[in-house]
Amino acid sequence: MDQNLTYLTVDTSTVEGANGVTYAYRRLGPRGGRPLVLLQHFRGNLDNWDPDLIDALAASRDVIAFDNVGVGATTGTTPSTFAQMADDAIVFVEALELDRIDLLGFSIGSFVAQEMTLTRPSLVARVVLASTAPQGAPGMHGWAPDIIGAVGEPTTGAEDMLHAFFTASAVSQTAGQQFLGRIFSRTEGRNEPTSWQTRNAQYDAVLKWGTPNFGLLQRLSAIEQPVFIANGDDDRMILPWYSHLTAGLIPDAQVKLYPDAAHGFLDQHAREFAADVHKFLDA
Template identity: 40%
Template sequence: MGLSSGEAPNTIAGMAKYAAAFIEALGLKQVDLLGFSLGGTVVQQLTLDRPDLVRRLILAGTGPGAGDGIQPPKPEVFQVAGKPVGGPEDFLYLFFEQTETSMAVGRAYLSRLEKREGPREPVVKPETMKAQLSAIAAWGKGEGAAYPRLGEIKQPVLVANGSNDIMIPTVNSFIMAQRLPNAQLIIYPDSGHGFLFQYADLFVEHALLFLRQKGTQW
């Protein structure tokens, strides 16, 4: 993806394996991980596979896969998210709450992106999108998903989401936080999947507060 070379695996387990290999290639013995959306599934799997590598974990706008009470996105969300190239209105629909205040912040975010200087990353290749969608679909069906194994994640975890995430329904964050042994949940008001764009400064403050704690408790 982006400027990375190679091919994307078509399973979450494969992505987690690549992530662990990248961490080790950097010579790092232990890291704090932030996983957003699809990235959140990858870091859950990585933590289960290699708990020795992970000190603290932030799961943002993500879910643990199929399980009791877990809700999938509505069909219309898949229709918009599955477009090869989405427009600004698609982005606003998927990432921000459908209120005047949230939409205004979303448009300001898009405006800032337009001011970016320097070369842009290439559009994600169709093959990569297909691999990602395959991995997400399997995880959503419970194939190799983290849901039944969340109790094995002993590290401190910060679970965060918007109050109305339509990409990965917010209720899934509540369920995930309840099943993790050492988790705290933060829900940001009047926001959706892109809550960390909408509340960038506040989210950073919360993340730093969490990461600066010492020991194995939140």
């Protein structure tokens, strides 16, 4: 492994799963330890991960980011449930011949991480849920009109990203502009953009996940792995109180909210969040 590689310079690789899907992924950091598999947000692809965050995570850890089925450069059709996305992610992990992993799921990726952990608990050692909520929680049946208007249109511009992922403060907006500069710094080998089919399937999955059903909340009590739940203290896409609700449903969970931060807290506080993730995973 070339120790000089960064997330901006590492090549995109592919692997074929048992389902016939060719998965696109990027792998960075020293091998030998338990890999950390990343699950991306709504409409996000490989290029939407913050290079600063990935480089900090990969400084001492094997980190794997990938496009799930139908997303970006991965073949197939994006499914409309997080349960199926979890099954597809497990196929990807199996294709890499990994038998024990940690998970970091961001936004809808955190919903997929929950499903993976419930479906294949023997595969998952520790779980990081960033900007998360449990299935069936009240108030999660879709996002606020200005939020889905910002991230749900055919084209998402810089101002839309700044509105949905960062707070209105000057500090947060500046951090957001710096983040946008970082994710567009890769000039060669950029990933395929996500399709309109992916957008619709993922938002259908959000609405199914958010249909109120209090009986589904108790599912999380079956998660026995240690779980670190994180969010910004002013996230309007997935409200911070869902972090506390989720933590209350998982027996071994801890919560941290990052100040003056919204949905993109892990980009605004990339170094601090990475340090917290390392501390949690190494515990």
